[in-house]
Amino acid sequence: MSDTHSNRPLLGSDDALQLAKWDEARLREILGGMHVSELADLLLSCRNDDQRRLLVEYIPDECLGEVLLELPEGVQEEVLAVFEPQEIEDVVEHLDSDDAADLLQAVDKEIADEVIGRLDPSERRDIAELLSHDEETAGGLMQSELFKVRGSWPVEKVLQVLRRFGREIENLNYVYVVDDDDLLVGVLSLHTLLFAEPEVMISLLAQTDFPRVMAGQDQEEVARLFEKYDVLAMPVVNASGELVGRITADDVIDVMREEATEDMYRLAALSDQDDLAESVSTTARRRGIWLAVNLLTAIAASVVISQFEATIAQVVALAVLMPIVASMGGIAGTQTLTVIVRGIALGRITFANARRALIKEVSVGLVSGGVFAVVMATVASLWFPELGMRLGAIIAVAMMVNLFAAGLAGSVIPLTLQRLDIDPALASGTILTTVTDVVGFFTFLGLATIFLV
Amino acid sequence: MSDTHSNRPLLGSDDALQLAKWDEARLREILGGMHVSELADLLLSCRNDDQRRLLVEYIPDECLGEVLLELPEGVQEEVLAVFEPQEIEDVVEHLDSDDAADLLQAVDKEIADEVIGRLDPSERRDIAELLSHDEETAGGLMQSELFKVRGSWPVEKVLQVLRRFGREIENLNYVYVVDDDDLLVGVLSLHTLLFAEPEVMISLLAQTDFPRVMAGQDQEEVARLFEKYDVLAMPVVNASGELVGRITADDVIDVMREEATEDMYRLAALSDQDDLAESVSTTARRRGIWLAVNLLTAIAASVVISQFEATIAQVVALAVLMPIVASMGGIAGTQTLTVIVRGIALGRITFANARRALIKEVSVGLVSGGVFAVVMATVASLWFPELGMRLGAIIAVAMMVNLFAAGLAGSVIPLTLQRLDIDPALASGTILTTVTDVVGFFTFLGLATIFLV
Numbered sequence: 001m002s003d004t005h006s007n008r009p010l011l012g013s014d015d016a017l018q019l020a021k022w023d024e025a026r027l028r029e030i031l032g033g034m035h036v037s038e039l040a041d042l043l044l045s046c047r048n049d050d051q052r053r054l055l056v057e058y059i060p061d062e063c064l065g066e067v068l069l070e071l072p073e074g075v076q077e078e079v080l081a082v083f084e085p086q087e088i089e090d091v092v093e094h095l096d097s098d099d100a101a102d103l104l105q106a107v108d109k110e111i112a113d114e115v116i117g118r119l120d121p122s123e124r125r126d127i128a129e130l131l132s133h134d135e136e137t138a139g140g141l142m143q144s145e146l147f148k149v150r151g152s153w154p155v156e157k158v159l160q161v162l163r164r165f166g167r168e169i170e171n172l173n174y175v176y177v178v179d180d181d182d183l184l185v186g187v188l189s190l191h192t193l194l195f196a197e198p199e200v201m202i203s204l205l206a207q208t209d210f211p212r213v214m215a216g217q218d219q220e221e222v223a224r225l226f227e228k229y230d231v232l233a234m235p236v237v238n239a240s241g242e243l244v245g246r247i248t249a250d251d252v253i254d255v256m257r258e259e260a261t262e263d264m265y266r267l268a269a270l271s272d273q274d275d276l277a278e279s280v281s282t283t284a285r286r287r288g289i290w291l292a293v294n295l296l297t298a299i300a301a302s303v304v305i306s307q308f309e310a311t312i313a314q315v316v317a318l319a320v321l322m323p324i325v326a327s328m329g330g331i332a333g334t335q336t337l338t339v340i341v342r343g344i345a346l347g348r349i350t351f352a353n354a355r356r357a358l359i360k361e362v363s364v365g366l367v368s369g370g371v372f373a374v375v376m377a378t379v380a381s382l383w384f385p386e387l388g389m390r391l392g393a394i395i396a397v398a399m400m401v402n403l404f405a406a407g408l409a410g411s412v413i414p415l416t417l418q419r420l421d422i423d424p425a426l427a428s429g430t431i432l433t434t435v436t437d438v439v440g441f442f443t444f445l446g447l448a449t450i451f452l453v
Numbered sequence: 454m455s456d457t458h459s460n461r462p463l464l465g466s467d468d469a470l471q472l473a474k475w476d477e478a479r480l481r482e483i484l485g486g487m488h489v490s491e492l493a494d495l496l497l498s499c500r501n502d503d504q505r506r507l508l509v510e511y512i513p514d515e516c517l518g519e520v521l522l523e524l525p526e527g528v529q530e531e532v533l534a535v536f537e538p539q540e541i542e543d544v545v546e547h548l549d550s551d552d553a554a555d556l557l558q559a560v561d562k563e564i565a566d567e568v569i570g571r572l573d574p575s576e577r578r579d580i581a582e583l584l585s586h587d588e589e590t591a592g593g594l595m596q597s598e599l600f601k602v603r604g605s606w607p608v609e610k611v612l613q614v615l616r617r618f619g620r621e622i623e624n625l626n627y628v629y630v631v632d633d634d635d636l637l638v639g640v641l642s643l644h645t646l647l648f649a650e651p652e653v654m655i656s657l658l659a660q661t662d663f664p665r666v667m668a669g670q671d672q673e674e675v676a677r678l679f680e681k682y683d684v685l686a687m688p689v690v691n692a693s694g695e696l697v698g699r700i701t702a703d704d705v706i707d708v709m710r711e712e713a714t715e716d717m718y719r720l721a722a723l724s725d726q727d728d729l730a731e732s733v734s735t736t737a738r739r740r741g742i743w744l745a746v747n748l749l750t751a752i753a754a755s756v757v758i759s760q761f762e763a764t765i766a767q768v769v770a771l772a773v774l775m776p777i778v779a780s781m782g783g784i785a786g787t788q789t790l791t792v793i794v795r796g797i798a799l800g801r802i803t804f805a806n807a808r809r810a811l812i813k814e815v816s817v818g819l820v821s822g823g824v825f826a827v828v829m830a831t832v833a834s835l836w837f838p839e840l841g842m843r844l845g846a847i848i849a850v851a852m853m854v855n856l857f858a859a860g861l862a863g864s865v866i867p868l869t870l871q872r873l874d875i876d877p878a879l880a881s882g883t884i885l886t887t888v889t890d891v892v893g894f895f896t897f898l899g900l901a902t903i904f905l906v
Contacts, residue, residue: 037681045806163648171685172644173626190643191625195616227710230703232624232685249702250683253709257680260713261795264720268791269784276796280813284820287788291781291821295828298780306773312765319772320759323779323890327751328744331722331883335740338721342714343729360733367737368744379752429882430784437776 013046016055027058036063040070044277049078065095065103072275074282076106083107085114096170097123098143098251101130129244138222139215141255142236142245145169148176151186151203155196162193171248174233177206184212184235184243212237215244219255224347226252263345266425267338269294290430297434301326304438308445314453317384318445321395324376325444329402329436330429332368336361336410337432341425344418351419358411365407369400390452398444402436409435466499469508477511485513488618492516493523502531518548518556522597529559536560538567545572554580555597591675592668594708595689595698598622601629604639604656608649615646624701627686630659637665637688637696665690668697672708677800679705716798719878720791722747743883750887754779757891761898767906770837771898774848777829778897782855782889783882785821789814789863790885794878797871804872811864818860822853843905851897855889862888 019027031039039059046052056079059067068076068091080088080103088107092100092115104112104127116124126144133139147166149158158175166172175193177186186206196205211229213222215238226234226249236245262272269290274283305312305322312319340357343349349357376399377392384391409432414424472480484492492512499505509532512520521529521544533541533556541560545553545568557565557580569577586592600619602611611628619625628646630639639659649658664682666675668691679687679702689698715725722743727736758765758775765772793810796802802810829852830845837844862885867877 035682159647166644167648169644171626173685190647191619194612194643194647195620223706226703227706232626232702249685249706250679253676253680253702253705256706256709256713257799260709260717261799264713264717264791264795267717267721268787270788270791274788274792276792276801276810276813280816280820283813284817284824287785287817288821288824290788291785291825294784295777295781295825298777299832301780302773302777305776309769309773312772313769316762316766316772319765319769319775320755320762322772323758323776323894324748324751324755326776327754327886327890328748331744331747332740334721334882335723335727335743338717338723339727339729342717346710346714348729357729360729360736363733364737364740367733368741371737371741372744372748375748429787433780437780441776 013042013051013055016042016058017051020054020058024058028060031058032060036066037070039063039067043067043071043079044075052079053082061090062094065091065099068106069095069099069102072277073106073273074275074278076103080107083111085111085118088115089118092119096143096145097126097130098141098245101127101140102135104131105135133215136219137215138213138217138219138236138247139245141219141222141251142215142247144245146176146235146243146246147172147174148178148182148243149202151177151179151201151206153202154198155193155200155202155205156198158193158202159198171233171250174235174246175202176235176243176246177202178243182242184237184241186210187235210235213247214239220259220345221347222247223252223256223259259345263341263425266423267341267428269428269430290428294430297430298437300434301437301441304441305445308441308449311445311449311453315387315448317387317391318448318452321380321383321391322441322444325395325398325402326433326437326440328372328399329406329440330433332365332403333406333410333432333436334429336365336407337414337429340411340414344414344424349415354415358408358415361411362404362407365403365405365410366400369403372403373397373399387452391448394447394451395444397447398440401443402440405439406432406436466495466504466508469495469511470504473507473511480511481513484511489516489519489523492520496520496524496532497528505532506535514543515547518544518553521559522548522556529556533560538564538571541568542571554584557584586668589672590668591666591670591672591689591700592697594672594675594704595668595700597698599629599688599696599699600625600627601631601635601696602655604630604632604654604659606655607651608646608653608655608658609651611646611655612651624686624703627688627699628655629688629696629699630655631696635695637690637694639663640688663688666700667692673712673798674800675700676705676709676712681800712798716794716878719876720794720882722883747883750883751890753887754890754894757894758898761894761902764898764902764906768840768901770840770844771901771905774833774836774844775894775897778848778851778855779886779890779893781825781852782859782893783886785818785856786859786863786885786889787882789818789860790867790882793864793867797867797877802868807868811861811868814860814864815857816860818856818858819853822856825856826850826852840905844901847900847904848897850900851893854896855893858892859885859889 016027043052043055046055068079088111092103095103104115116127119127130144147162147169149161173190175188175190176184177188179185186203186208187210188202188206192205211225211231212235213225215236232249234247235243236247238244265272265274271286274286340349340361343357373396377396380395381389381392413432417426418424469480496505496508499508509517521532541564545556548556557568569580572580600615600622602614626643628641628643629637630641632638639656639661640663641655641659645658664678664684665688666678668689686699686701688696689700691697718725718727724739727739793802793814796810826849830849833848834842834845866885870879871877
């Protein structure tokens with residue numbers, strides 16, 4: 001990596017702990033000069049919880065909160081578990097409201113309440129409000145630190161007030177204009193403010209036609225709006241239209257990573273909490289649940305096969321060829337499933353055009369089915385010439401039926417889940433391949449039983 | 454863009470063209486004294502292309518290039534379309550290489566090549582390099598519109614210059630500090646600038662320790678750096694450390710969507726060009742290539758099965774159970790593959806910790822293998838009691854071996870591709886399941902041939 005920090009000698013967790021024994025002051029100095037993400041990397045490289053806890057002691061309070069927020073949730077909770085309420089308060093005090101709320105969510109409910117109770121009243125209100133929103137909505141994403149002004153103020157006054165009260169606000173790029181009831185009526189960039197004449201009234205400069213989000217909107221939708229409008233920040237309003245917070249593009253970048261990982265993991269039959277840093281046994285347990293589901297569906301497919309044991313006993317070639325029919329259906333179905341799930345996530349497939357997507361996917365299934373039917377008929381006839389053209393015809397029909405089923409199931413399953421307000425990515429490969437396995441084995445072996453033996 | 458000019462009455466384009474008729478020398482003198490941004494504004498205020506072309510004649514060669522670069526691309530191209538190669542060369546000669554490259558991109562390819570051929574060798578090299586920026590690198594992503602100042606300037610002067618020339622820069626949130634050689638030495642937010650005392654020297658306010666990217670860095674890496682440092686914009690430097698552009702978070706949001714879709718598609722054996730809007734035949738063709746690859750790998754697995762036809766003919770239960778062994782391996786392998794591919798994409802798996810990830814995945818495979826071996830041994834013994842404990846033992850061993858192979862292949866394949874500088878997501882499910890199918894069928898049927906019949 002070529003960022004500026006690459007030329008700094010890398011401090012390993014072992015070195016750090018060695019240094020702690022000899023020269024605590026020097027260690028604090030080194031850690032104090034490191035970037036939060038570097039400190040997070042350092043904590044992640046610790047070999048065990050004890051090492052980590054020891055190292056945390058030396059990270060300055062001012063940045064410890066931000067460092068903890070960079071860590072995977074499991075590690076975060078583990079570190080915070082041994083903190084006293086007073087220590088947590090010291091950390092929280094240095095964070096923006098949205099980060100403070102996020103961190104408090106990783107703490108025991110009782111301790112979090114105790115910490116919140118100690119904060120000063122305005123901060124307490126802010127955080128209590130933020131904690132009341134679902135983590136995965138605009139409300140859970142926003143921060144309450146923002147700068148709002150009245151439309152009747154002149155530029156001069158805004159700059160004055162801004163200079164007095166805006167210093168603490170990070171990434172302040174927009175000023176929000178509200179009316180007497182705190183309803184959001186306009187947005188103004190710092191940039192515009194800088195170029196304005198001192199005596200001009202703010203309401204004359206503010207944009208009144210601008211994107212905003214509702215506190216209850218899903219974070220995935222928020223990310224889509226950011227992408228659509230190419231903005232660096234968006235105001236958040238509550239149901240009455242009152243300005244309650246703002247979301248900045250850097251938070252949206254994190255959301256997009258998270259949502260993409262979640263969809264990718266779900267499609268692959270993984271829990272979205274699966275993490276590189278967790279222990280073998282935890283990971284094995286998480287994945288085991290999905291493997292167990294897959295085992296049940298695989299047994300279902302095997303039950304189908306067992307219905308045709310007599311046929312297979314007569315023509316063993318069927319056992320050789322049947323996995324090909326199932327496998328092709330599985331891959332084609334996964335292709336469709338992935339396109340549909342991603343299309344829904346990106347907002348490109350909506351209720352309005354779902355039917356068109358479905359028709360297209362089924363058509364693709366039929367076209368591919370036709371092509372690979374011919375290919376497989378040829379392969380089967382050459383491989384098992386003693387079974388003649390009939391085996392070729394049977395595998396061709398089975399291939400067509402299964403690729404059609406793949407296109408149908410690959411689109412109907414996620415579209416239905418979406419309709420039912422369930423994450424469409426939960427229609428993972430496991431469920432899809434059950435359909436293609438069952439349809440593939442049943443059609444192929446069924447036709448063979450009727451026409452071949 | 455960063456030099457100052459005395460106040461000058463604004464000259465309208467109509468006035469200028471009137472003056473041209475009466476006193477060309479005076480017009481040249483006036484235009485020669487104007488700042489490039491003012492000249493660009495003058496050109497933009499022209500009512501039509503003919504007016505604009507006429508006026509361009511009077512703008513001195515020394516600054517014409519910079520003026521043209523201030524114009525929107527469409528206008529730029531329109532003006533340059535009537536230039537002779539010699540005239541373009543005269544303009545390009547007065548430009549920094551990156552500006553020259555940008556300008557040449559607005560010119561017909563043939564004419565651009567002719568102009569580049571006439572330049573002196575070092576300049577030619579520079580420009581060829583800039584023109585070569587891959588679309589998917591920081592260089593291809595960045596915009597050159599930015600605001601740079603000298604560290605020796607006081608805040609007051611920066612604000613003055615900014616007010617005069619910064620108006621056109623979209624999403625201007627940071628001011629970049631460069632030295633005499635245009636090397637990037639600091640970054641300053643508009644926000645900080647606004648709160649500073651007028652007489653303070655910029656170099657005292659600027660951050661000198663800040664993230665930056667190299668023009669040649671991959672856009673995926675750029676996105677990771679944005680995520681790591683939570684910034685809204687990052688400066689781009691060339692190999693010598695000169696500031697060449699900046700990237701804003703809204704561009705990164707687009708990149709992240711694109712990269713996540715690409716990885717998701719590749720894992721699902723889809724071309725990243727697969728699109729909802731394209732025709733059934735185009736989609737069927739794109740996916741058909743991957744289906745054909747899968748067909749070959751499925752046939753390979755079937756060839757393995759065919760080696761054991763005699764065994765299957767004797768014990769048909771093997772044909773019933775063998776898809777379960779293969780399927781469990783496929784799902785477990787896909788879980789590992791997805792975690793590793795995503796970990797690499799997010800920068801969490803690097804060369805340094807790859808071994809740890811590999812060991813973990815293989816361990817998870819062994820643990821799951823152990824658990825599901827016991828489960829399957831029980832299921833098989835209950836399902837086919839006539840085959841006794843021996844079938845159970847055989848399927849248990851096959852399950853363990855295959856889940857071990859799944860963990861190994863699921864991590865080794867993408868890590869090796871990454872090592873070879875090939876996109877690890879290309880290790881799609883298709884390739885992985887070939888391994889788990891072959892290992893599963895071979896182990897299960899092989900053991901059965903030795904111990905069961």
